[in-house]
Amino acid sequence: MRQTLKRSTAHARVKAARNKHMLWGGLGVLGLLITLAASGMARAADHENIISSHGYSFYGDLTYPADYPHFDYVNPDAPKGGELAIPFVGTLDSMNPYARQGRAHLFSVLMYESLLGEAPGGGAAPADVYSEYYCLLCERLEYPEDKSWVTFYMRPEARFSDGTPVTAHDIAFSHNLLLDQGFKSYADAVRARIPKVEVIDDYTIKFYFTDGISRRSLIEQVGTVPAWSKAWYEETGAKLNESRLDISPGSGAYMVEDVNISRRITLKRNPDYWGNDLPFNVGRNNLDRLRVEMFGDSAAAFEAFKAGEYTFRAEGDSRIWATQYNFPKVQNGAVVQEELRNGAPPAATGIIFNLNSQFLTDRRVREAVALGYNFEWTNESLQYGLFDQRASFSQGTPVMAKGAPEGLELELLQSLGDLVPEEMLTEPARVPHTSNAETLRDRRNLRTAMRLLDEAGWEVGDDGLRRNAEGQVLKLNFLFNSSASPTITGVMENFVSNVSTMGIDITLERVDSSQYTARERDRDYDLLYDQYPAFIGTGTGLSQRFGSEDAAFSLFNPAGLASPLVDKLIDVSLDAETREEEEAAMRALDRALRHEFFMVPLGYVPNHWVAYYDMYEYPDVIPPYNLGYLDFWWVNEEKAEALRASGALR
Template identity: 65%
Template sequence: MGGLVLTAGLLLSLGMATLARGQEAGGENMVVSHGYSFYGDLKYPEDYKHFDFVNPDAPKGGEISVVALGTFDSMNPYTVKGRAGALSSTMYESLLGDGAADVYGEEYGLLAEKVEYPDSKDWVIFHLRKNAKFSDGTPLTAHDVLFSHNLLLEQGLPSYGAAVKKRIPKAEVLDDYRIKFYFTEGISRRSLIDQVGSVPVWSQKWYEDSGARLDESRLETSPGSGPYMVESVDVNRRIVYKRNPDYWGADLPINQGRHNFDRIRVEYFGDDTAAFEAFKAGEYTFRTEGDSKKWATSYDFPKIRAGQIVKTELPDGTPATPTGFVFNLGREVLQDRRVREAIALGFNFEWTNESLQYGLFSQRASFTQDTPLMAEGAPEGAELEFLQSLGDVVPPEMLSEPARMPHVSKPERLSDRRNLRQAMKLLDDAGWPVGADGRRRNAEGEPLAITFLFNTSNEGTLAAVVENFMANLDSMGITANLEKVDPSQYTLRERDRDYDMVFDNYRPFLGTGTGLHQMYGSEDSAFSVFNPAGLASPMVDAIIDASLMAESREEEDTALRALDRALRYEFFMIPVWYKDSHWVAYYDMYEHPEPLPPYDLGYLDFWWYNAEKAEQLKAAGALR
């Protein structure tokens, strides 16, 4: 659970499986396979027994409990209204599974036992497993797959429906266990087979009998085909999922060593302070930590010292999430790059890291940080040739200047005078001089005001970071308003893009895919929830389009390196910090494979419960 979602273009695996090939009547080569990757290379052969990174003998049983902050009012994770409960999509499966956390861009058959397509990838046929069924015992067939595909088009996110209809004009059921998808001529074959292969499958019978809609907020859940089902829901307090004892897919190779807990419990808290105290008291048992102050200073309590709670850092092989202060480019004042540059100079990463974050982070520069896809220096070789081939959409300076790097500040004090002087000159040049009252106004007398929207569930170190950032902006003469709202209001206002700035993130990428257009492209920029800045750049569009047409991994990597360079040039986010490990703390009754796979921490997936250790903790009074 978790990890990246775009097709990988980085890793080549040794010992790749050979795909079965045939020839159709028209003479085109056919591929029939137990899995899918765009270039046809799969690490695991058709007769694989389990993934390499799991423990196939992991015991089944026990409970793991985790935390969620804020509130929820729905158990339908696909609604565009309300706030869905944590893990509420975990009950639903797709034709292809995403469990190979040791390789990138490879998917293996889950509901589908095999996938069939021509070399042209003009269409695909999925062959479903005939023993697949929903948790209510009804069979899962190709009719349910088609129903789910159409339901998402009609009642899912408008941006999703608009994009998919252009690329997938037709889908048809061939028989109860075969479904065929056709793809639009003349477009990239990226993210087509894996797109339809990843659609969650719902029960057509349940939706038709109940009259429910996908876009409505509701607590009732439709039956899923996955290993877990809802046991109980206590709104805004707790959700419990239990293992389905009749799970149809328990013996599949893709599931060996996985889904090991009998129950997964989610405990809700209004803020992280209360949540941390609850963890110490044993109200939940597994915690991923994101607050550097807590990590550095608060994990020294009796249960830690007694060894009853494990505090550890585990390696994270995924690229750093592009997190930062995001500008709403729809705001007229922020369309002036000089204003954005000046605001950025008010953020002192070095002081923040040393004074508030205990020196635990590095500064992020790239959207593909510390990977071979990170742009460095000025473009040269294949990347330079690629950028030149795009013509006038690429600014001349991008062809000769080094990739944008964050500014450097002095760590000794919050206000770096050199940076603030530079920022104030930029604001003067942009037409926002300082008045007699110390406030900046334009020629019409309007104040330069910035509203920063902040989610109160993030109170703690992040609040202190933002407050100090706002203080520096205020010292420049900018009227900086920090507006703190509760999680439900935050969700609504973020969807409506009702803010000037917000602390948010984009998804990192190791490969190309049409999901890049949803995040960084112009077409959906006005409303895409994946593009909080509203970035709309012809240059970025052209690079993504070119990456989708790449015919080799080398061409793809070149285009994505250029994409990283272009995203940094457009400057719609002030990058903040990152780390290359997971901070986790858990009661010492959970175990995991060694080594962990690079692309997923997997604590809800392939970790397991040690019943003997759990009894010792209970006997010692460490657990309730």
């Protein structure tokens, strides 16, 4: 059990922190020594405590011991075999998601592993704990108390799918390739924190971290870089920043079998996968094949599911969920429709403002535009009452800001002085406006919006359009992916209709998936339907998503948010050394992001909606952080054969 030294009163703590120009101190030396001795993870070397472990978490508390047989939620006896096929609506033109040009599918990264293992596509593994990482390509890692460096000792048996060994040289090459040819916002952030990588021998690699910075996210950053084959890149001359269909061999359980970018992508389980028997993989990677089928629109995709052309849908369209699952295969039990637990906070989906747009820099204009969205009417009339309204970037978690700040969160905000607006100290956290569910156009909200626009200097002319003092029309471009479902398209059309009644010249511009990706990367829009990831805890990734340093070009920050208050709260959260301190900082960050108001939050579905042909099975308890259908589900071959015999499957 972790032990910490007791602290002084909250008042004295904050006063001392102000004197040091930082909010919180760390664990005392004695407390840390007790912790390490109790866990059995410490050893003395070169006059410093070196922690040697089979996994990593910032606080040193790992749920799974070194001799764990498998993750608790998997079925260790799950059979291997069968296929799972899913749909993709839209256009793809690449198998390289790291290039600035082109659009790639999730299946383009499923074959790659890292030192510290992850679920397919970079999800949580294990999926029943938060912010814990366990060795996959490595056998163990070592790092000192101050986390100024980390050394990974790799598994010599690890192999790429072409049979060549995965070595420390490949890890160093992959790390540097992302810095040299990856996205600029990522590369800049990593270079500032990780100045040096050293290959000690073929299976040992050491990363050094910059002095004087937070130790958050550093070890997991280098530990989760995908391992690419240095030899393949050197032999082919391929670039990470170019759109292409050929891919390097991976070391993971799956390898590419077939790519027809306009029709389907198929992966097959590697029969010679080196890691089959690792505890990390027991009960996982159960399917022989993974397939994605391409469709031009959602209607065609759904009809193909009914016909048995693919076998699994993670449903996202409320209209289809509520009204379309009454076809014969559902009625006779060939297709299962069910809701499954989702323990993770919903992604922060919404209508995002480009804060660099000349028309949206004034908060009053954003407030007015937001009042055009009527969640209550939309939910009842278009979404069958199935959605909950999202308010927070950490919805439903302990770090969701509620009411006015209090306790340690209030002390933190008060310590930041003029950075914090007075209303943030005394008023409840911002929540979405409410609207009349009986009518699309809520007259009260529209009157408020009109007043805000008048105050901002946008007056209505004789032609009904709003102009400023220079005669410029208030004109907004709303970039929208044409492959979106009819339901969400209807939601956005109604929003645009409401905004236009305010005298704003707004256009919903529908473009295909590839154009949408390119335009989004160039930030060529005023409004965008998109999302930010939700958060439960801190990490340096928060700076890429919400920080000022990369706001002008970060692909992860589509609003271009640049706020000194948000920057400071991210820094404070990264310096936190207890969970209590971290949670207080994260609540304050959630409160500040909502106050900055760069997004109109939309609704979310509390559970997973899934529909699948009745041949798939899953563990009794779905872990909170991953539904896992590409990870730990399996096929019941007797059921699959019965479906084929009945003609339910093609």
